[in-house]
Amino acid sequence: MVNSILIMITKAPYGRENVYGGLYTAIACLERKLSVTVVLVNDGVYSAMKGQASYKTLGYPNIEDLFYALFPPAKIFVDQSSMDERGIQKEDLIEIVEVIDEEELLNRIREHGEAIITY
């Protein structure tokens, strides 16, 4: 039986429903006592930017707030190479995320990827 889930977010926030889908699913899985790991790769790294004002500007729920609803106990990892490709620095991101390189990313997938859901 599956006890842990890895949610991989690959899309940027707000332009599509995907990031909301991933994070709401993560919250539901935590409620049901599953171990939850969230990994942000490719355009998914934009989801963890600091200072999002979506409610004020778009009228959409704030994704930054959803990350704080997850952590802890969920762990949130951001792919360093995806950040580098987009010119994003660690200081640009919310402080609860952990930046990891590709080898560490692979290890997290091995450790926590009993079931992987990609958004």
Place this chain on the structure above:
Amino acid sequence: MKEMSTTKTLTIYLLTGPYTSQCTDIALDIAEKALNKGYKANLFLYMDAVHVPKKGQKTLRFPKVEERLRKLISIGLRVKACVRCASARGYVEGEQDKETGTFPTTQYVNGASITSIYDFSDWIKESDKVITLGE
């Protein structure tokens, strides 16, 4: 003492609606194969995938997703759709049934229900494999 089930369970998590991509057909193909091999199969519908069980689909040349879904439900496929996604798209027609936990709709084929995302979490826990399709 409760006897443990030896039948393996597959849960498919579908994120896109029918016809815009091949994902729904692939999900139904996989579910059909699993059921025919004697596995339990679950299909959880999220985001635009909540359109999949809509009644009255008419296609000219493409396989009719509705017909395939009805057939698979009749041989044991369990189908649930997320209430948040279904409500946003106009499928929820009333309050939650306290006994079943489902939300009413007249727009879905029989056997497909609208329910909470928490049911997906429960399905994950009882599954041997979880597959995501769609983007």
